[in-house]
Amino acid sequence: MSSKTRSSGVAVTGTAPGALPLLGHAVALLRDPLRFIASLPAHGDLVSVRFGPLRAVVVCDPELAHQVITNEKVFDKTGPLWRRAREVEGEGLITTVRAEHRRQRRMVQPAFHRARMPHYAEIMNEVLAEETASWEHGQVLPVSAFTLRFTSETTARVMFTEASDPEAVAGIRVALPDLVRGVFRRMLSPTAVNRLPLPANRAFVRARQQLQDSIERLITGYRSTDEKRDDMMAVLLAAQDVENGVADAPDDEEMAAMVTGLFLAGTETTSASASWAMYLIAEHPEVQERLRLEIETVLGDRAPTYEDLIHLPYTRAVVTETLRLYPPAWVLARGTTSRTTLGGQTIPSGTNVVYSAYLVQRLAKVYPEPDSFRPERWLNASSGCPGSFLVFGEGARKCAGDTFALTQLMVVVAGLLRRWELRTVPGPRKRPRARAVLHPRHVKLQLVSRGAV
Numbered sequence: 272m273s274s275k276t277r278s279s280g281v282a283v284t285g286t287a288p289g290a291l292p293l294l295g296h297a298v299a300l301l302r303d304p305l306r307f308i309a310s311l312p313a314h315g316d317l318v319s320v321r322f323g324p325l326r327a328v329v330v331c332d333p334e335l336a337h338q339v340i341t342n343e344k345v346f347d348k349t350g351p352l353w354r355r356a357r358e359v360e361g362e363g364l365i366t367t368v369r370a371e372h373r374r375q376r377r378m379v380q381p382a383f384h385r386a387r388m389p390h391y392a393e394i395m396n397e398v399l400a401e402e403t404a405s406w407e408h409g410q411v412l413p414v415s416a417f418t419l420r421f422t423s424e425t426t427a428r429v430m431f432t433e434a435s436d437p438e439a440v441a442g443i444r445v446a447l448p449d450l451v452r453g454v455f456r457r458m459l460s461p462t463a464v465n466r467l468p469l470p471a472n473r474a475f476v477r478a479r480q481q482l483q484d485s486i487e488r489l490i491t492g493y494r495s496t497d498e499k500r501d502d503m504m505a506v507l508l509a510a511q512d513v514e515n516g517v518a519d520a521p522d523d524e525e526m527a528a529m530v531t532g533l534f535l536a537g538t539e540t541t542s543a544s545a546s547w548a549m550y551l552i553a554e555h556p557e558v559q560e561r562l563r564l565e566i567e568t569v570l571g572d573r574a575p576t577y578e579d580l581i582h583l584p585y586t587r588a589v590v591t592e593t594l595r596l597y598p599p600a601w602v603l604a605r606g607t608t609s610r611t612t613l614g615g616q617t618i619p620s621g622t623n624v625v626y627s628a629y630l631v632q633r634l635a636k637v638y639p640e641p642d643s644f645r646p647e648r649w650l651n652a653s654s655g656c657p658g659s660f661l662v663f664g665e666g667a668r669k670c671a672g673d674t675f676a677l678t679q680l681m682v683v684v685a686g687l688l689r690r691w692e693l694r695t696v697p698g699p700r701k702r703p704r705a706r707a708v709l710h711p712r713h714v715k716l717q718l719v720s721r722g723a724v
């Protein structure tokens with residue numbers, strides 16, 4: 272890739288400085304991944320980086336990132352990152368390459384139809400009420416543990432009617448945390464290390480097996496009953512991919528991979544966003560007060576229904592601004608399947624192309640004062656330039672659960688704030704932890720009951 276220059280003097284393509292012999296930029300990336308990725312736009316719109324033997328081009332311009340993710344024929348889920356993801360997670364909807372993707376996507380789509388959201392919102396409210404029932408005025412809450420329980424439990428209940436097989440549903444509940452924790456570690460470790468009989472590897476393999484066994488057992492149970500159930504599993508089982516007039520239903524193995532993929536895609540991402548939202552709200556009392564007013568005016572003392580959410584524009588703006596500042600899927604990659612051009616540059620076949628929602632969503636040219644938490648920027652906002660909001664991706668591989676996730680986040684924010692005030696506890700500001708998902712580290716918040724003050 273040759274280097275060009277813009278009128279501003281900034282290279283359109285460049286190389287990130289500070290590469291070490293052999294390691295390349297791996298040290299800078301591991302030391303402070305967010306600082307490293309945010310430093311790259313200064314070196315061009317397409318910036319070459321190297322992590323050990325792995326070379327990649329990082330796309331630093333929103334419109335170019337948009338071109339990459341909306342052209343899945345050329346920029347597919349190939350390359351080392353996705354190979355590892357398939358090894359660790361299996362061939363689910365997220366990890367599969369384009370040729371297999373359309374079929375699976377058509378089967379999953381009906382489960383996320385807008386018409387199903389009111390029912391899902393009821394379940395979210397139910398789980399929230401149970402989770403908060405034991406909360407006490409003045410208590411300090413470990414936030415991430417709460418949000419992960421909330422999102423895992425919601426997904427489990429939305430997916431399977433508990434009464435269908437309580438033991439198998441319990442198996443999913445137990446397996447999920449170990450599985451979620453293990454995915455990132457295994458993606459970064461060599462395959463040989465993942466095969467060693469270490470406690471963490473054993474826990475992961477056990478959890479994966481338990482999740483798979485529980486899901487397969489549930490699927491068998493669902494297939495063998497005529498009882499009508501109003502859950503996601505029933506919708507998935509009814510789904511058939513009809514192409515050229517031929518119906519093609521998923522077998523049990525494929526169905527289990529799809530369901531596992533949904534759990535992995537949906538629980539940790541939404542949990543991290545809910546933790547960030549609670550933390551940012553606690554940190555900004557003026558935002559919290561405006562939220563409280565909106566929620567009280569619209570809901571009174573009711574829990575939010577799905578239909579209410581459209582009448583809560585400030586709550587939505589708070590959630591959107593949280594996702595802008597801390598996109599859970601902060602960095603993703605593609606591999607080129609043929610030689611192509613991007614931003615006027617020739618990109619050879621087999622190039623690793625990286626894009627980052629964190630990077631584009633912190634560009635001052637797109638979002639003035641990019642590091643400030645300003646929910647108002649989303650009130651009456653136009654949709655912005657292509658590629659400027661990449662939280663859920665774009666194009667054919669856009670997140671299938673985006674409406675579900677937004678509903679979950681709005682339900683948790685509105686549902687909590689009508690009863691509780693969130694306060695930060697003394698200590699340094701929480702820094703993000705950039706793993707597979709962008710988390711806040713060990714957030715604790717104090718709960719102040721609105722009834723008690």
Ligand code: HEM
Nearest residue numbers: 364365536537540541599600662663664668670671672676
């Ligand atoms: C705040 C929460 C969430 C965020 C930030 C998020 C983000 C994303 C992103 C960026 C992608 C695209 C990946 C890529 O292009 O390589 C994606 C895909 C996907 N997400 Fe989400 N997601 C969230 C919640 C959920 C939930 C709750 C579910 C389901 C229960 C879900 C299911 C999926 C699926 C199935 C895909 C694969 C879509 C495809 O390739 O066709 N996500 N998500």
